[in-house]
Amino acid sequence: MKRQSNEVMTKYLLPILLGVIVFPFLSWQGAISVIVGSFLLLIISRFRSVTFSTKLSLQNHRLIRTLQRLTSDKRVRIGLLLAILLMPLYLPRFPLEIVTLALIYVLLAMGLDIVVGLTGLLALGFIAFYAVGAYTYALLSTQFGLNFFLALPIGAVSAALVGLLVGLPVMRLKGDYLAIVTLGFGEITRIVLNNWDSVSGGPNGILGIPRPHFFGVKLASPGAYYWIILTLVALGAILIYRIVRSKTGRAWEAIREDELAAASCGIPVVRYKLLAFSLGAGFAGVAGVFFAGRMTHISPESFTFLESVMVLCMVVLGGMGSLLGVVIGALALIILPELLREAALYRMLLFGLLLIVMMRYRPQGLVPARRSERFF
Amino acid sequence: MLAQQILNGLVLGCVYALIALGYTMVYGILQLINFAHGEIYMIGAFVGVILLGWLSADFINSVNPVFLLSAAVIGASLFAIGWGVALEKLAYRPLRRAGRLAPLITALGASIFLQNFVMLALGAREKVFPDLFHGASWELGFLHVSAPQTAILVTAPLFMILLTLMVKRTKLGLAMRATAQDPMMASLCGMRPDAVIVATFAIGSALAAVAGVLVGSLYGVVSFYIGYQAGMKAFTAAVLGGIGNLPGAMLGGFVLGIVEAFGAGYISSEYKDVWAFVLLILILLVKPGGLLGERVAEKV
Numbered sequence: 089m090k091r092q093s094n095e096v097m098t099k100y101l102l103p104i105l106l107g108v109i110v111f112p113f114l115s116w117q118g119a120i121s122v123i124v125g126s127f128l129l130l131i132i133s134r135f136r137s138v139t140f141s142t143k144l145s146l147q148n149h150r151l152i153r154t155l156q157r158l159t160s161d162k163r164v165r166i167g168l169l170l171a172i173l174l175m176p177l178y179l180p181r182f183p184l185e186i187v188t189l190a191l192i193y194v195l196l197a198m199g200l201d202i203v204v205g206l207t208g209l210l211a212l213g214f215i216a217f218y219a220v221g222a223y224t225y226a227l228l229s230t231q232f233g234l235n236f237f238l239a240l241p242i243g244a245v246s247a248a249l250v251g252l253l254v255g256l257p258v259m260r261l262k263g264d265y266l267a268i269v270t271l272g273f274g275e276i277t278r279i280v281l282n283n284w285d286s287v288s289g290g291p292n293g294i295l296g297i298p299r300p301h302f303f304g305v306k307l308a309s310p311g312a313y314y315w316i317i318l319t320l321v322a323l324g325a326i327l328i329y330r331i332v333r334s335k336t337g338r339a340w341e342a343i344r345e346d347e348l349a350a351a352s353c354g355i356p357v358v359r360y361k362l363l364a365f366s367l368g369a370g371f372a373g374v375a376g377v378f379f380a381g382r383m384t385h386i387s388p389e390s391f392t393f394l395e396s397v398m399v400l401c402m403v404v405l406g407g408m409g410s411l412l413g414v415v416i417g418a419l420a421l422i423i424l425p426e427l428l429r430e431a432a433l434y435r436m437l438l439f440g441l442l443l444i445v446m447m448r449y450r451p452q453g454l455v456p457a458r459r460s461e462r463f464f
Numbered sequence: 465m466l467a468q469q470i471l472n473g474l475v476l477g478c479v480y481a482l483i484a485l486g487y488t489m490v491y492g493i494l495q496l497i498n499f500a501h502g503e504i505y506m507i508g509a510f511v512g513v514i515l516l517g518w519l520s521a522d523f524i525n526s527v528n529p530v531f532l533l534s535a536a537v538i539g540a541s542l543f544a545i546g547w548g549v550a551l552e553k554l555a556y557r558p559l560r561r562a563g564r565l566a567p568l569i570t571a572l573g574a575s576i577f578l579q580n581f582v583m584l585a586l587g588a589r590e591k592v593f594p595d596l597f598h599g600a601s602w603e604l605g606f607l608h609v610s611a612p613q614t615a616i617l618v619t620a621p622l623f624m625i626l627l628t629l630m631v632k633r634t635k636l637g638l639a640m641r642a643t644a645q646d647p648m649m650a651s652l653c654g655m656r657p658d659a660v661i662v663a664t665f666a667i668g669s670a671l672a673a674v675a676g677v678l679v680g681s682l683y684g685v686v687s688f689y690i691g692y693q694a695g696m697k698a699f700t701a702a703v704l705g706g707i708g709n710l711p712g713a714m715l716g717g718f719v720l721g722i723v724e725a726f727g728a729g730y731i732s733s734e735y736k737d738v739w740a741f742v743l744l745i746l747i748l749l750v751k752p753g754g755l756l757g758e759r760v761a762e763k764v
């Protein structure tokens with residue numbers, strides 16, 4: 089009994105605590121409004137906390153079920169496909185560019201999802217592989233005139249090789265060591281790019297990267313960019329879809345669920361982890377090549393830790409290990425902030441808050457992965 | 465020159481060690497990389513500036529600077545404890561059973577939130593930390609030691625000794641060690657894991673705030689993004705020493721500080737932030753558990 093009253097006490101003390109700690113930053117008015125606001129929130133959540141969180145997930149389920157019913161209809165499917173394919177014909181330039189940007193992140197998030205969602209390895213400096221792809225194309229095209237479409241596989245392979253090199257020493261370690269080593273690698277990459285002036289151009293980056301062209305035909309309209317990245321995303325999605333249903337995909341899932349058990353079943357754990365890590369890096373490399381070809385100018389500030397966090401959030405918010413979830417997560421995290429342009433100042437503040445609230449009420453993501461029915 | 469570099473490294477190491485302790489204590493109990501910890505350090509530094517800003521310049525000049533600095537350190541620690549406890553309650557406690565990635569994401573979210581909160585509340589410009597010591601410094605032979613450096617070299621080891629004593633000798637320390645080993649068993653033995661976790665966050669936050677205020681007085685300016693770099697370095701220090709291990713975090717902090725000072729002084733200052741991570745990767749290659757961490761045998 090005493091314990092319970094104690095808990096109620098601390099619960100109602102929380103608004104006062106919040107008011108006190110924000111006082112140096114927001115002065116009296118701010119502190120009082122924080123106290124009143126959080127107190128009101130507390131009272132509301134007292135009545136609605138249980139129903140709210142279940143309703144949220146139920147509604148989501150119902151929404152998804154309706155969507156699934158709708159999309160199982162052939163006509164709807166064809167219509168949807170046409171709408172996606174013909175987007176450049178009816179969408180104005182600016183929204184189209186945002187969708188293209190979002191698709192770059194879809195590719196990145198799919199790559200990271202192989203590592204985090206499917207294999208269960210935590211990588212925090214993923215954007216470094218994106219940088220490897222981007223700088224590979226930027227350097228090879230400005231120095232040797234390499235064609236964009238040839239650079240795509242080269243960027244993928246070089247990022248995958250770098251991934252292999254980074255992963256090799258740490259894959260034998262358990263737990264969060266991969267997280268910290270990839271984090272460190274991401275920082276090293278950014279700092280080296282920032283300071284190695286003779287090769288990377290330092291903080292100014294590399295200018296005048298050629299746009300994609302194909303046998304003399306320039307492919308530089310917003311529509312062309314959209315179709316190129318859409319093709320890359322589609323190829324990536326097919327690859328992941330196939331690989332998840334293969335022996336490799338099952339090995340990854342086994343490692344994610346229980347590494348020790350997987351190893352005792354004869355799965356070469358280190359080899360499969362390295363494969364996942366370098367394949368994910370390869371996805372990021374392709375995304376990087378496309379990014380460089382689209383922007384024609386890259387600099388180290390595009391490859392900060394915040395970008396890595398962004399991609400990780402896309403994977404987790406969308407639903408780890410679920411292809412549809414990752415796509416939705418990436419689209420949401422790029423397109424939502426664009427809609428919030430008016431509140432640009434508060435954008436990152438709201439983003440931080442969204443992450444906390446989202447994890448509180450739906451830690452499994454928007455569209456959680458469903459285990460495939462067929463195991464063998 | 466060599467002695468001066470060692471001194472600079474020690475000062476830096478003291479700061480990293482203080483912040484790293486917070487990382488390692490939380491990790492030891494919750495297996496959570498508390499990314500918002502660097503932000504608590506930054507908030508501590510700001511609270512120090514704000515508290516001193518409430519005093520008039522005449523008053524600051526007339527009072528003993530050691531007293532003023534201690535007051536700022538204590539005040540900032542109290543506020544930082546509040547932030548740490550609120551963070552634990554709002555962002556981490558509801559997710560205690562939600563797997564390992566969910567709290568990591570909220571930690572990243574909290575870090576982004578706090579950084580932007582401070583930036584929006586106080587503006588993006590650097591804040592000047594009042595010059596309490598009026599540039600006082602000592603010449604010891606060919607060594608040049610400034611007053612804030614002395615303050616760091618005295619305060620940080622003091623707090624480390626106090627913390628070690630607390631963990632080794634007090635009931636709370638015993639409860640912390642027990643909860644870190646096995647939370648379930650600890651609660652069966654009558655300890656309250658929730659209370660222990662709150663205490664852990666409070667202690668870690670206070671230490672981070674101490675580091676924040678001292679660094680503020682050392683560099684003379686404070687800005688909203690200092691938490692990111694310092695937090696990342698401190699986390700590296702914690703892993704370097706063996707994460708979850710308190711003496712390891714201190715050792716890791718000192719090693720990191722000295723390596724960084726030497727790297728910046730003798731090799732290249734542009735790459736000063738690289739040395740920390742290169743060292744970390746090298747050490748993990750040779751000694752996977754960190755300098756003082758032992759490899760725990762896997763349970764089947």
